[in-house]
Amino acid sequence: MKKVSIAAIVLFTTLAACNEAGTNNTDNTSNNAAPPPPAIQYAVVNKFPHDTSYFTEGLEFYKGQLFESSGGNADESPYPSELGIADLKTGKVTTKVQLDKTKHFGEGITIFNDKLYQLTWTSKVGFIYDANTFKKLGEFKLPAKEGWGLTHDSASLIMSDGSSNLYYLTPDSLKLLNILRVTDNNGPVPNLNELEYINGYIYANQWETSYILKIDPGTGMVVGRINLENLQREASSLRPGADVLNGIAYDSANNRILVTGKRWPFIYEIKIQ
Template sequence: MRILRVFFPLLVTLLSLLSACNTDRKDKTSQPASADAPPAINYGVVATYPHDTNSFTEGLLMHQGMLYESTGSPLEMPNTRSLAGVLNLQTGKIDPKVEIDRNLFGEGITFLNHKLYQLTYREKKGYIYDATTFRKTGEFALTTPEGWGLTTDGIHLIMSDGTDKLIYLDSATLKPVKTIHVHDHTGPVRNVNELEYIHGFIYANLYTTNYILKIDPATGTIAGRIDLTSLAMDARSRNENSLEMNGIAYDSASRNVYVTGKFWPSVYAIKFNH
């Protein structure tokens, strides 16, 4: 009986361990594979240029060989302005081409069909300018509560609104014609911000993070992710007021991508496989 009393607890313990191992194995195989996560995209820094630390960056793009920046104007930050213009990479200063009232808060910009388009944050409207004279020629209504980033595929305007949505606007009517939802292996991805269209993909800042997302416009799937934490840390080490990364501009001539952020002291030219 003593032998049975000793052996029986050992048998129960052994069976419990085997059951636990089987359960662990089942749980592990039911978890999403790490390969499902968006792959990391490596990059290298090609050059560094000055950037105005008063610029609350909302958009960045190349047009006819010149780098353009748009900025916003939080009312609690009196040194900020809502403007769009050519960014001088020698000085970091913007040569303003358009400027709106600070209360309207400028957002993303893009050029299409000889026009410059500019979004506003919460006014539910955008502005249209002649791309040569920068004279204001019209306005258009937004169907979303907020306007964030703006780019073009050469046919449509594509805008973000701070959610997981990317909204395509007809270039003639400026009405929505299609919406895609950005997602990864875990589900919807919100806070999609400033946009840039590069070789058939939409690249987007992910607001409050140091990531740029590579988005497949056919499905909304995130096809890759660039981690710019090292650049954000470098910017903050030289200006403690540096905020989130914001701004992506592709130069088709050099194949460089320019990136910066709100109040960053630098614009970085980086290179990666698009």
Template structure:
């Protein structure tokens, strides 16, 4: 009988010890995680920049600027509007063309880019673009695309085109087939529409956002906006603001690491440095 009692006591003690062990595991205090210190969220802040004006140049106030490029020391501009769309090589000191080519009145000119020493120019709603000899501005080819044409640039491999949406299309420059499409979003995943004039600079796509004073800097691999540039200050330095419309036009001088910025019907073009806020 005593032996039986001893057995029951031993079993009871084993069950009690087992229960205590399980209780200790189940109620072990959790490790508190500080989200702000999480490296995954460490780059959530979009960088902010503003332009510091270095030089102010005259710009033809009758030019409805759609595309701007600085290439080998020369400035090229494409303009819009039916009946007055042009492709021009610009005298930086005067703002007026050294060479100029008029588009047919049925075409509304849009963005321009230089790829393999040829100039590519989009049109707005004609689903057609033109290719020009860079020296003579003579038209040497055409290409088609299925969307509206707004801005165009290139990454030395693909032609990158905006169509007024929140997407960028990457085209094969030989047959103009779509290689890929990316959606452009802010870091909180908010899409950004009305992507207009484009420029590929140091591995990033710079884009004017139509009807705003913002230039966004887009990662071409992810579509995420890494930086934002507020160019609203430039309007206060225009010689004539009577007919000045929205900011549009981005060009880059890689020799000086400076940017050329202007707008539709602006009286001036500005050479600037970008300063982080």
């Protein structure tokens, strides 16, 4: 459903080509190149059913409950554009907020100080709700052309827009505080999607890959990658039409991480090493 920015592709390709060309220099400067992010190993601890009608955009724990959002539009997509509470026993989502699909394609969510924030894809608007009653409290203008993923640290909301940038926003006024550029050994890292803040690091799904990236928020460097190709393969084999990996939720009370994908048949509990 999402389209990659042509400019981002050109920039990424150019940087990669420059990096490759640099390996032919006679002064051996390539020996000083930064190494690629190390692989982070993981183990599957548990599997839970997942609502395959959900084109998952956001996944979030709050007060012991799992919140999930889905994106869809009236013209191209049969998927709901809504958010609700997912039951890990059945996989079904109890809808709490439903968007007008003729106007809004629902995207990432996060909950901070009892407020639930929801992005939209191309509407350039976000919504704020009371996280307990789901009463709409307001709207805010996005700092980028598109809204993708959303999380928060102890002070700010953190938003992705499908590029290599992460946008820091004040949770009250929703003003832009800072833009963090995410890079690895090859330069800017594009297609940052769903986000989760875990123990001082930002974890990001990289759209159209099987990777979750571990990002140092102080430098923007990718310091590790989790390859969930095996989970992607299983989801696709069990559910024809299962789409890309997308969805990270951290249950801090029980120190567990849940991951899933768009229309996947399972939510996986994983333990990273």
